[in-house]
Amino acid sequence: MTIVTPLPLRASSTRRDALRFYGTWLAVILVILILPRVFSSGGSLTTFSLAGISIIFALSYNILLGQTGLLSFGHAVYYGLGGFLAVHAINFLGAAKWPVPLPVVPLIGGFAGLAFALLLGWVSTRRGGTAFAMISLGVGELVASSTLILRSFFGGEAGITTNRTKLLHSFGFSFGLQIQIYYLVAAWTIIALVAMYALTRTPFGRMCNAVRDNPERVQFIGFDPHVIRFIAFTFAGFFAGSAGALSAINFEIANSAYLGAQQSGLALFAAYIGGIGVFIGPIVGAIFITYLSLVLSDLSSVWQLYFGLIFIAVVAFAPEGIAGLLLRHRPIWRAGEIMRVLRAYLVAAPPTAMMLTGLVLGVEIVARHAVDSRDNPMMHLFGLSMDTSGPLSWAIAAVLTLGGFAIARVTWTGVARAWDDAMTAARAEGYLT
Amino acid sequence: MSELIFTSTLNGILFGMLLFLMASGLTVIYSMLGVLNFAHAGFYMLGAFFGYQLSRWFGFWPALLIAPLAAGTLGAAVEHYGLRNVHRNGHAAELLFTFGLAYVIQETVQVIWGKAPVDYRVPELLDFPAFTVFSTNYPAYKVFMLAMALVIFAVLLLGIKRTRIGMIVQAALTHPQMVAHLGHNVGQIFMLVFGLGTALAAVAGVIAGPALVTQSDMAALLGPILFVVIVVGGLGSLPGALIASLLIGLLQTFAVAINTSLGSLFGSLDPAHAPSLLTDIWNVSIAQIAPVLPYLLLVLILIFRPMGLLGTRAT
Numbered sequence: 001m002t003i004v005t006p007l008p009l010r011a012s013s014t015r016r017d018a019l020r021f022y023g024t025w026l027a028v029i030l031v032i033l034i035l036p037r038v039f040s041s042g043g044s045l046t047t048f049s050l051a052g053i054s055i056i057f058a059l060s061y062n063i064l065l066g067q068t069g070l071l072s073f074g075h076a077v078y079y080g081l082g083g084f085l086a087v088h089a090i091n092f093l094g095a096a097k098w099p100v101p102l103p104v105v106p107l108i109g110g111f112a113g114l115a116f117a118l119l120l121g122w123v124s125t126r127r128g129g130t131a132f133a134m135i136s137l138g139v140g141e142l143v144a145s146s147t148l149i150l151r152s153f154f155g156g157e158a159g160i161t162t163n164r165t166k167l168l169h170s171f172g173f174s175f176g177l178q179i180q181i182y183y184l185v186a187a188w189t190i191i192a193l194v195a196m197y198a199l200t201r202t203p204f205g206r207m208c209n210a211v212r213d214n215p216e217r218v219q220f221i222g223f224d225p226h227v228i229r230f231i232a233f234t235f236a237g238f239f240a241g242s243a244g245a246l247s248a249i250n251f252e253i254a255n256s257a258y259l260g261a262q263q264s265g266l267a268l269f270a271a272y273i274g275g276i277g278v279f280i281g282p283i284v285g286a287i288f289i290t291y292l293s294l295v296l297s298d299l300s301s302v303w304q305l306y307f308g309l310i311f312i313a314v315v316a317f318a319p320e321g322i323a324g325l326l327l328r329h330r331p332i333w334r335a336g337e338i339m340r341v342l343r344a345y346l347v348a349a350p351p352t353a354m355m356l357t358g359l360v361l362g363v364e365i366v367a368r369h370a371v372d373s374r375d376n377p378m379m380h381l382f383g384l385s386m387d388t389s390g391p392l393s394w395a396i397a398a399v400l401t402l403g404g405f406a407i408a409r410v411t412w413t414g415v416a417r418a419w420d421d422a423m424t425a426a427r428a429e430g431y432l433t
Numbered sequence: 434m435s436e437l438i439f440t441s442t443l444n445g446i447l448f449g450m451l452l453f454l455m456a457s458g459l460t461v462i463y464s465m466l467g468v469l470n471f472a473h474a475g476f477y478m479l480g481a482f483f484g485y486q487l488s489r490w491f492g493f494w495p496a497l498l499i500a501p502l503a504a505g506t507l508g509a510a511v512e513h514y515g516l517r518n519v520h521r522n523g524h525a526a527e528l529l530f531t532f533g534l535a536y537v538i539q540e541t542v543q544v545i546w547g548k549a550p551v552d553y554r555v556p557e558l559l560d561f562p563a564f565t566v567f568s569t570n571y572p573a574y575k576v577f578m579l580a581m582a583l584v585i586f587a588v589l590l591l592g593i594k595r596t597r598i599g600m601i602v603q604a605a606l607t608h609p610q611m612v613a614h615l616g617h618n619v620g621q622i623f624m625l626v627f628g629l630g631t632a633l634a635a636v637a638g639v640i641a642g643p644a645l646v647t648q649s650d651m652a653a654l655l656g657p658i659l660f661v662v663i664v665v666g667g668l669g670s671l672p673g674a675l676i677a678s679l680l681i682g683l684l685q686t687f688a689v690a691i692n693t694s695l696g697s698l699f700g701s702l703d704p705a706h707a708p709s710l711l712t713d714i715w716n717v718s719i720a721q722i723a724p725v726l727p728y729l730l731l732v733l734i735l736i737f738r739p740m741g742l743l744g745t746r747a748t
Binding site: 069071073123126127129130131133134135137138139141142145146148149261265268272302304305307308309311312315316319363366367370 | 469515518519522524525526528529530532533534536537539540541544545546547653657660661664668722724725728729731732735736739
């Protein structure tokens with residue numbers, strides 16, 4: 001992984017640094033507490049809960065991909081099994097009337113993920129790179145296919161349902177209301193965030209980075225990369241399992257979709273689009289993906305296609321992800337050269353937007369044409385309605401796309417030039433080594 | 434019992450050869466470009482859908498020619514405009530690019546042709562029983578598929594052994610660095626190989642489409658098995674891919690067939706009425722243990738022989 005920038009080693013000895021560090025965490029906690037007061041509708045509460053679960057899942061995925069350099073295509077296995085174990089635990093505990101409150105259940109899911117990661121991880125992590133990717137894919141398919149065989153445990157196609165309110169009520173919480181689930185998810189998100197951040201700061205976290213960057217060298221200094229990969233894998237399994245349990249609590253159901261390839265793909269998308277090189281990246285990605293999936297699915301019937309296209313665009317043009325891309329501007333910002341780059345962005349924005357509008361228009365026309373062109377050729381997009389059966393809409397889409405592309409190409413070279421100038425200036429002022 | 438063994442062997446070989454058509458393209462691409470093309474099964478699916486659409490417009494036989502060409506051109510374009518630019522960010526980025534591409538192909542197919550299976554039929558010319566064994570009719574189209582797969586296999590083998598491109602491909606299997614140092618136009622060869630590989634996958638799609646179900650999840654169902662084939666065979670080994678393809682083809686067919694003969698799980702499914710045993714393989718909801726077997730094989734191979742059956746190179 002050459003694209004990953006190592007986390008800066010910092011002693012955080014100065015008081016100011018410590019203040020900034022704890023201030024950031026406090027601010028995050030404050031925002032999480034205040035959010036439901038500002039956006040109190042049921043829809044936004046659900047969105048926040050989903051985002052919290054995605055954040056844990058994406059961060060757990062990044063323990064593998066970003067920190068240890070393991071590209072997994074089967075991470076949902078641990079998420080899903082955590083979810084299933086949580087549902088079974090709730091059902092069992094509720095029926096047996098054991099005095100276990102619901103907030104403990106994510107821990108059960110986490111240990112389920114951990115147990116399965118211990119079971120499957122040793123074989124999976126023998127080698128990194130492509131071999132690991134293949135094995136994770138195989139193991140993922142193996143477990144996902146088993147859901148239809150082991151029906152009593154996985155509930156076949158329908159899945160297993162539960163009732164989260166059957167457990168022991170704690171502190172007056174029955175966890176029937178979404179707001180209570182929100183706080184449960186929020187609390188777990190903060191715990192997982194702190195734990196996973198702390199993990200990156202331990203010597204073990206550093207060894208993971210070393211395995212990612214140069215496994216031979218790790219072996220040479222007397223550590224076994226296999227063991228380090230395996231331990232990282234179990235940690236990732238634990239947090240994925242707890243995320244799966246939270247998801248099962250949120251929906252009160254676990255089904256085969258939880259551990260399918262699609263779910264693994266979502267973790268990959270979220271972590272990578274956000275940026276795998278920095279800790280905040282997967283958080284940004286998870287929020288972005290959650291928000292986008294909820295908003296886009298309302299706007300367009302082909303929203304998943306846009307998902308894939310965004311992912312490809314990130315891989316091709318911004319391999320450090322959204323967070324990495326933003327962080328790249330920091331030296332320029334500090335050098336006071338940001339305006340130069342911003343101006344170039346402003347110039348490039350209109351033709352780029354034009355090109356993207358044309359592309360979206362084209363996709364929507366094709367989609368409308370393929371689905372129900374006979375029934376309803378009229379399409380509503382960007383507040384306008386147009387007839388997709390005529391050649392006019394096709395022509396508009398083509399002109400916007402091609403014209404936008406032609407102009408955008410020129411303006412983006414301008415951006416590259418402005419970027420180079422600003423970087424040179426920043427380097428001259430010593431903000432960049 | 435002998436009927437079961439006969440038809441299962443035939444179907445197993447047929448499925449294995451189809452797997453090999455795809456795995457060969459994937460293996461050659463992996464060997465030369467060093468990238469595991471996640472979208473390979475996507476091109477197989479595109480082949481099936483292109484074949485369906487073109488055979489509705491022009492008939493099956495022109496479609497058999499045009500669809501792979503179109504898919505191959507698309508593949509070459511993907512290499513030229515996409516993968517090549519991603520390459521500077523390393524192999525992981527290339528892998529992720531093809532992963533995203535697989536996703537986009539899947540969604541695009543869903544947008545254009547919908548989620549339901551399309552009515553891709555066996556051409557009338559071949560819509561008759563070829564021969565009857567033990568009171569079971571063996572359709573002529575399957576014989577045609579088998580013949581096609583064998584012919585392409587032979588052409589591929591000859592192409593690799595006898596042609597200049599084949600020599601370079603062969604050299605790249607064992608000495609990829611040397612080929613580059615010898616001053617071949619590597620970029621152009623890469624594009625050509627990628628196009629050829631995807632075209633091969635599309636051929637498999639065009640001819641498998643009518644016999645199996647042509648629908649938007651066929652890539653997702655077959656893609657992972659394809660990786661099992663090349664891992665079990667040994668990454669970068671063409672003969673290994675052939676052996677693994679046939680092994681998995683036979684394994685799955687026999688697993689399904691034995692289940693059927695037991696009658697306990699498939700009591701309602703009389704083989705005479707079912708469209709094809711191969712359909713069951715793709716149809717996870719019907720086959721019970723068969724879909725898991727390749728992955729079990731994969732895990733076992735990785736435990737006991739991580740380089741695969743005939744592989745020599747560590748990944």
